Amino acid sequence: MLADQHLLRIPGPSPIPPSVQRAMNQTMIGHRGKETKELMQRIKPRLKPVFGTEQDVLIVSGSGTAGLETAVVNTVKPGDEVLVIVTGAFGDRFVKICEAYGVTVQRYDVEWGAAFDPAYIKAYLQDHPTIKAVFATYCETSTGILNPIQELCKAVHEQSNALVIVDGVSCVGGVETEVDAWGIDLLVTGSQKAMMLPAGLTFITVSEKAWKVIENNEQARFYLDLRKYRKSLSEDSTPFTPALSLLFGLDQVLNLFEEEGLQAVYNRHELMKNMTRSAFKAMEIPLLTADDVSSPTVTAIKPADFAAEDLRKVIKREFNLSVAGGQQHLQGEIFRIGHMGYCSPADVLQIIGIMEIGIKKIGKNIELGQGMRAAQEVYLQQEVLA
Amino acid sequence: MLADQHLLRIPGPSPIPPSVQRAMNQTMIGHRGKETKELMQRIKPRLKPVFGTEQDVLIVSGSGTAGLETAVVNTVKPGDEVLVIVTGAFGDRFVKICEAYGVTVQRYDVEWGAAFDPAYIKAYLQDHPTIKAVFATYCETSTGILNPIQELCKAVHEQSNALVIVDGVSCVGGVETEVDAWGIDLLVTGSQKAMMLPAGLTFITVSEKAWKVIENNEQARFYLDLRKYRKSLSEDSTPFTPALSLLFGLDQVLNLFEEEGLQAVYNRHELMKNMTRSAFKAMEIPLLTADDVSSPTVTAIKPADFAAEDLRKVIKREFNLSVAGGQQHLQGEIFRIGHMGYCSPADVLQIIGIMEIGIKKIGKNIELGQGMRAAQEVYLQQEVLA
Numbered sequence: 001m002l003a004d005q006h007l008l009r010i011p012g013p014s015p016i017p018p019s020v021q022r023a024m025n026q027t028m029i030g031h032r033g034k035e036t037k038e039l040m041q042r043i044k045p046r047l048k049p050v051f052g053t054e055q056d057v058l059i060v061s062g063s064g065t066a067g068l069e070t071a072v073v074n075t076v077k078p079g080d081e082v083l084v085i086v087t088g089a090f091g092d093r094f095v096k097i098c099e100a101y102g103v104t105v106q107r108y109d110v111e112w113g114a115a116f117d118p119a120y121i122k123a124y125l126q127d128h129p130t131i132k133a134v135f136a137t138y139c140e141t142s143t144g145i146l147n148p149i150q151e152l153c154k155a156v157h158e159q160s161n162a163l164v165i166v167d168g169v170s171c172v173g174g175v176e177t178e179v180d181a182w183g184i185d186l187l188v189t190g191s192q193k194a195m196m197l198p199a200g201l202t203f204i205t206v207s208e209k210a211w212k213v214i215e216n217n218e219q220a221r222f223y224l225d226l227r228k229y230r231k232s233l234s235e236d237s238t239p240f241t242p243a244l245s246l247l248f249g250l251d252q253v254l255n256l257f258e259e260e261g262l263q264a265v266y267n268r269h270e271l272m273k274n275m276t277r278s279a280f281k282a283m284e285i286p287l288l289t290a291d292d293v294s295s296p297t298v299t300a301i302k303p304a305d306f307a308a309e310d311l312r313k314v315i316k317r318e319f320n321l322s323v324a325g326g327q328q329h330l331q332g333e334i335f336r337i338g339h340m341g342y343c344s345p346a347d348v349l350q351i352i353g354i355m356e357i358g359i360k361k362i363g364k365n366i367e368l369g370q371g372m373r374a375a376q377e378v379y380l381q382q383e384v385l386a
Numbered sequence: 387m388l389a390d391q392h393l394l395r396i397p398g399p400s401p402i403p404p405s406v407q408r409a410m411n412q413t414m415i416g417h418r419g420k421e422t423k424e425l426m427q428r429i430k431p432r433l434k435p436v437f438g439t440e441q442d443v444l445i446v447s448g449s450g451t452a453g454l455e456t457a458v459v460n461t462v463k464p465g466d467e468v469l470v471i472v473t474g475a476f477g478d479r480f481v482k483i484c485e486a487y488g489v490t491v492q493r494y495d496v497e498w499g500a501a502f503d504p505a506y507i508k509a510y511l512q513d514h515p516t517i518k519a520v521f522a523t524y525c526e527t528s529t530g531i532l533n534p535i536q537e538l539c540k541a542v543h544e545q546s547n548a549l550v551i552v553d554g555v556s557c558v559g560g561v562e563t564e565v566d567a568w569g570i571d572l573l574v575t576g577s578q579k580a581m582m583l584p585a586g587l588t589f590i591t592v593s594e595k596a597w598k599v600i601e602n603n604e605q606a607r608f609y610l611d612l613r614k615y616r617k618s619l620s621e622d623s624t625p626f627t628p629a630l631s632l633l634f635g636l637d638q639v640l641n642l643f644e645e646e647g648l649q650a651v652y653n654r655h656e657l658m659k660n661m662t663r664s665a666f667k668a669m670e671i672p673l674l675t676a677d678d679v680s681s682p683t684v685t686a687i688k689p690a691d692f693a694a695e696d697l698r699k700v701i702k703r704e705f706n707l708s709v710a711g712g713q714q715h716l717q718g719e720i721f722r723i724g725h726m727g728y729c730s731p732a733d734v735l736q737i738i739g740i741m742e743i744g745i746k747k748i749g750k751n752i753e754l755g756q757g758m759r760a761a762q763e764v765y766l767q768q769e770v771l772a
Contacts, residue, residue: 002654002729002730004403004404005403005732017389260388260389319731343388344387346393346736346740347736350733352739353732353761357765360762368762368763372739372758373754376739380746
């Protein structure tokens with residue numbers, strides 16, 4: 001096997017574009033000097049369209065989980081009652097963080113592989129007016145679901161004063177996200193998925209309504225105190241030493257978004273999703289999620305007549321292609337392909353070409369080229385529509 | 387289109403492995419210091435197996451053409467008579483260099499797309515005992531031919547005292563090359579093809595018989611004087627300032643060759659050739675060369691019912707996939723896919739998946755997935771044989 005080639009197609013961390021890698025290699029600068037201030041000034045306005053917001057997007061140095069914890073410690077306190085929508089492993093993480101802080105959690109568990117129902121939440125809030133915040137996952141990485149966040153916001157805001165707090169880690173940057181128009185009170189995302197960077201930054205937007213809660217929240221916090229980040233960002237700075245090389249990279253990521261165009265970025269992800277799904281449908285291998293609620297960034301496949309882990313092993317061994325397995329009770333039941341960030345329709349063709357070989361090798365009698373043809377047809381069809 | 391993605395599949399320069407790129411970024415060192423001497427000591431013995439020789443492999447900073455000129459100015463002088471075998475654009479280059487130095491050139495022109503015939507050369511030398519050297523091209527980049535160098539050496543050495551001088555630029559490192567066993571008197575290759583480096587180094591092997599000619603050759607030369615390189619290399623040094631970053635990269639390329647294993651590298655190239663050729667055969671699109679003389683590093687396709695340039699344009703525009711067009715009289719008639727160096731069967735699947743879309747888009751009615759299936763079958767078949 002070709003040494004030094006790694007085809008990284010897990011649902012994040014995702015591959016880094018070469019120009020971003022080069023940008024991150026730039027010489028280190030002082031984090032309190034003029035150059036860093038100018039860097040922040042370049043980044044600040046250009047992050048907003050990615051989140052669909054006029055608010056400043058706060059940047060905390062830390063992984064996605066640091067972002068989720070930031071969301072919790074700034075908005076709720078021990079004894080508060082919240083609703084956490086659990087559609088997979090990352091909804092579960094919100095529960096764990098809330099519980100670690102003594103917050104009273106009501107869970108709304110949805111079968112893994114399905115999306116939540118905003119109507120259910122509206123009804124729930126009607127019966128439970130004490131709920132202070134609703135925590136939801138936009139793209140549930142563990143299943144490939146894209147939950148209906150816009151409809152959730154509408155349902156919650158019509159019914160209650162609860163904040164809508166959203167984990168957008170595995171999709172923001174790859175799917176349309178309209179924080180202001182939809183009314184997301186707090187959105188968190190990470191750098192290592194559709195944002196095309198290594199892990200290490202988390203991005204947070206906060207609505208005016210959420211700021212009022214945050215300003216008055218008595219929960220103890222220091223590093224993750226969003227008030228500090230807001231104040232510093234208003235001065236084009238950061239409260240603590242920033243992960244500078246990642247900010248160098250972010251500056252270049254924003255260049256790439258602007259070069260391609262954000263709408264084109266979203267269209268590309270939609271196309272990659274459709275190509276991937278069509279290929280497996282053509283091979284008659286079941287998908288975990290339904291078409292209308294599947295994420296443009298990750299696809300979960302639930303084979304009926306072969307072991308997901310056998311396939312993962314053979315494609316890793318022969319092509320060094322990494323895709324993810326299942327988490328928790330879906331371990332061994334599914335495999336997940338990440339098609340996000342620095343990933344193109346050309347890369348999806350490569351993944352499918354390899355998958356067909358792998359599936360054949362582990363003994364399933366598919367017709368080679370059939371999945372490929374379906375993906376190619378989707379590509380050609382999309383061109384006709386465009 | 388995904389910004390910053392460039393699929394470079396011309397027959398060289400070829401893509402650089404990430405670890406080689408990183409190695410080349412290492413801090414500059416003094417070229418007469420201990421570190422450079424140690425670098426040369428690491429490189430020197432490990433280059434030999436790539437060329438199949440016990441001789442020291444000389445390294446000249448310059449492109450492949452500098453290497454070809456080095457071959458000429460060291461072995462022949464004005465008035466010498468040589469035979470140049472021309473199977474394409476790079477045979478032609480040997481002619482031009484020889485003529486620039488007042489060497490009397492006899493051309494043996496072979497139709498572009500065919501290999502030369504060693505028996506013809508043997509007969510020619512019998513009739514022309516004054517020929518001092520025979521110049522040949524191993525892989526003719528302009529057509530994708532792999533010429534029979536082993537048989538050429540046998541034919542020449544049986545018949546005459548002429549030197550056999552070989553341009554191996556576009557294949558050495560990707561195909562078996564046995565300088566000593568075959569009796570190649572002087573072999574030249576470049577860094578930017580199967581050697582997985584940027585252009586800027588040329589590698590030269592010299593037989594004992596060739597050294598005798600070189601030592602006594604009166605042709606004026608300075609920078610390209612191989613005697614200087616031999617003397618310096620015996621002291622683990624270079625006569626002039628070396629292209630150090632490329633030597634850092636070469637050190638890592640040798641690591642990658644050793645990690646994969648040279649025989650595995652050659653098998654991978656053979657497999658990539660067979661996958662590529664099978665795909666176009668399945669699509670009933672003619673190949674320029676015959677199976678038994680085609681190069682494992684580059685494949686030329688000569689479409690009968692569509693314009694090669696139309697295909698090149700559409701795959702470049704939609705996928706940023708670069709393949710080469712034809713040179714000289716084959717311009718517009720063929721396109722050439724490089725599958726060498728940092729290129730895997732996974733990459734070939736990607737190329738074919740894209741090619742099928744491109745061919746369909748320019749209006750040829752192929753069955754999508756058919757070329758892909760043929761390539762996949764070759765991959766699976768090869769595994770059975772291995």
